[in-house]
Amino acid sequence: MLESRPGDAFQLGELLNNTYRIEALLGRGGTSDVYRARSEISGRLMALKVLKAEFTGNDDYLALLTREEAIREIRHDAVIRYSECNRTQDGHVYLLMDYVEGPGLDKKLKQGPMPADDLLTICRRVAGGLEAAHARQIVHRDLSPDNIILKDGDPSRAVIIDFGIAKDTNPGAETIVGNEFAGKYAYAAPEQLDGRTDARSDIYALGALLLANFRGKPPDVGRNPMEVVQRKGQPLDTSGLPEPLKTLIDRMTAPDPKDRFQSATEVLRYLDGTEGADATIIVPKPQQAAASPAPPPRRSRRGLYAGLAVVLLAAAGAGGYVSGALDPLLGPRLPVADPYTLVVDKPESGPPRAVGHVPDAALQSTLASLMADRSGSADLTLARGAIAPSWGADVLETIGQLDDLAEWSLTLSGNRGDATGWTSDRALQERLMAALSSDLPGALEGRAEIAYRPAFLAAAALAPALQALEDCGPLTLKDAPATGYGPDTAVTVTGRVAETATRVRLFDALREIAGARDIVLDVEVLNPTLCLIESHLPQAPASAIDVVFTVGDRDEPNPSGRFFVGENPVIDVVLPPDVTDGFLTVSILDVSGNVFHLLPNLNREDNSVAALRDGRQGEVRIRVAYDLQEAAENGGLAFRVDDSTLGKSKVIVLHSAEPLFDGLRPTAESASGYAQALQEFAGRNAASLLSLDSRILVTATP
Known part of the structure; x- marks a missing residue:
């Protein structure tokens, strides 16, 4: 840290x-x-x-940051x-x-060489994540040891991070040789120096970082641009590496992209010993013909799925194909996949896809046909694993139930799975939740989360929830659409609340009404004391008067206004050049319900701007809360943060043409007493108030 x-x-x-x-x-x-x-x-x-x-x-x-957010569409345990x-x-x-706890491969690199078995495990895991990313046409472009974290230190739980990291991708000396980039270019594919990047560039980077972690040091890319270009055109030195790690890295890091593994799927097949097997079907978008038959009605699909499931059960021999009992009849056993994963999803806009493992050619062909019917794709590998005999039939039944949704996803690891989706058909949502909310079909373990999203949600439907939870002034819908909120329109609320619990209740109440729509609470959490004062503050415009904070113990500026236990907050009010007359009243409202009057008070009674300026022109700083040493010398107010009253306090600066109150207020008083005095002043002499400015001061434990 x-x-x-x-x-x-x-x-x-x-x-x-x-x-x-x-x-x-x-x-x-x-x-x-x-x-x-x-x-x-x-x-x-x-x-x-x-x-x-x-x-x-x-x-x-x-x-680039927005592009990184788009990576959330990738659903794989090895991808952040x-x-x-x-x-x-x-x-x-x-x-x-997501926060991933564990060492990065960069830390492991500094600790020395890693065992080949661990690196093969990492390769399998990371290649699976790249396979999922590349299926979404997303290339990492910056894969290096610091972008792979071993969750809980376990090589089999490696996670890829930092997709879309901001960097200069143009070739040139600053990019290649600068200290910030030298480490990254140790792993960059040769074609990246020419500004060309595709999935094979990620494969090169993965091979290069595996080699680095086996050696315990990164590849030497040279000391100047000419050396970098020259060395990138040569194969990496893999002498002394054990097999199969040596051949794996050689084929991942060939300088010419055409000589490498062409996809992460090929890397996985090499690791599984199935390279060259006809195990993958990619279904292109079918060409439309003039005499294409009309597609069957949507409702007829469920019967089709059921029929196919029966065929699959018969073809699987009640699990014999997966278990190996039918090997004498059906030929060699399939490679083992662990974990045994399958992802089938249908985005709201865009083609569906099926990616992962299947136990037999019948299910492989069926899923490929289903994807082709919808102009989608299937990338399915035959494998055996720890799955139930009815796994294929159960998968098809689940897909058949989900397929009427506007958007859905089924993610499986072995027999365990999660299904999500949404619909604007309330009856369909209720039917599916009744059928799937407690368990998925057959031997599949897991449950579905199916959301209901009305086509359009009127802003008026949200008003009662807002009004019921207003405990610190009005809560307002920001930019509420006149036609109502569509399924993908975020609901944004602005305002203040008195405590975090209110904010949580507000979120829950809006979620209940808005369904799966994004909810953005641009809501400031104050506390009951500040909310009381907010409701009693007189109406006055803000001005250019500023409040600045300093850490008194260290004389360091503190623009955040956050102070930790033991620190000494110093507060200055900054008068702009044009504020030359009137009176300044400065108070701080703390979280315990008390108000401390910083100006005027018994130790400093004259709060006229002329006296505070003392002949100074231009911008002037007026100190109203001192560091401890200053306070000891001049008798001014000073504070030290303790752990008894942590939270938000508010510094209020009132500029008025006349003195704000009749006589001095006590140095400290209750918030309710101060609020009453403010109301009385506003009722008598509101026109005298020229401006009102404030800053939040936060006290916290380190």
Whole structure:
């Protein structure tokens, strides 16, 4: 873990968008930093990649981060799962992904050589993830040891991260030789130096990093551009490697892409010993003919699936083909697949696909035909594994039940599976949930999550939920469509709430109404004290008066306004050049329900702007909360954060033409007393109030 700095995008303990609590800074990169965060709604750990401030206005970097978010369509255990790409109120763009605990291969590389068996296991796992990514036409382009994490240190649970990482892909000295890129180009395929990249480039990179981890050091790419280009045209040195690792890496890292394995599927077949077998069917989009027969009615498919399932059961000999009992009749046993995976899905827009393992040619042909009927594709490998005798029939029955949905996915690992999807047909959703919510068909273990999404949801349908949970002012639907929310339209709510529990209840209430639509709560969580004051503050415009924070112990600027236990918050009010008269009233409302008056108070009674400026022109800083040493010398107010009152406090700056109150308020008073005094002033002399500005100060444990 790294130490946070005052200039970092997020500080430890900060609550991002009122959902994700920042727990640790995991790493710093050239264009982004990565944090560990925990959802305060679900408790789930997440990794959070935030684009550095200087890149947030660059459309190229934003596009790359958005591209990385699109990787969430890949469903494979070896590929990091992405959640959302979002922007905070102060402009930071971040990407959420699953948090994976374990060492990266870069750390293992520094520790020395790895065993060949572990590297073969990693190769099988990562190649499976690349197979799923390449099926989606997504090429990693930057595969290297730091982009593969061994979950819990287990080679069989390797996970690929950092798809779409922002980088300069143009050839040239800065890209090839610069310190930031030298390590990456140790693993880049030769064609990448010419700006050409395809799936075979990922295969080269995987082979190169396997070699590096076997040797315990990265390949030497040279010290200048000429050496880099020359060495990239030569085969990697695999002398001394044991078989089959040597041949595997040789064929993955051939300098000419035509001489390499042409796909991740070919790598897997080599590892399984089935290279050259006719085990894969790719179904192209069929050509339309003038006399094409009309497609059968949708409702007739279920009978077709049932009939095919019976045929498959008969062909499988009640599991004999998978178990090997029929080997004397049917020929050699199939290779073992572990894990035994199959993914069949149908996107809302786009062709369906089936990718993974099947136990027999009958199911392989059936799924390929089903995909071809819908202009989709099938990439299916014959294999045996730990599956039930009725597995194929159960898969077809599940697909038959899901196929009327607008979008669906079935993901299987052995007999265990998950089915998801959605429909705007309430009766269909209820029927499928009744049939599949407790268990999938036959011997398949798992359940379905089928969501109901009305075609359009009126904004008025959400209003009662918002009104019922307003505990800190109005909650508002942002940019609510006049025609209602479509299935893919996010519901965005703005406003304030008094506590995190209210935010959670709001999310649950909206989810109940909005179904599977995205819900974005752009809602600030305050506390009951701040909400009380918010409801009693007089109406006044904001101004250019600013509030700035400093860590008194270290005299360091603290733009985040977050202070940890033991630190000494120093507060300055910055007057712009044009604020030269009137009176300044500064108070801080803390989380315990108390108000401390920083200006005026018994130690500093004169709060006129003229006295505070003391003849100074231009921008002037007025210190209202001191560091401890200053306070000891001048008797001013100073604070040190303890763990008894952690949370959000609010600094309020009121600029008025006349003194705000009759006489001095006590240095500290209750929030309710202060709120009543504000209301009385507003009722008597509202026109005297020139501006109202505020800043949130957060106290937290490190």
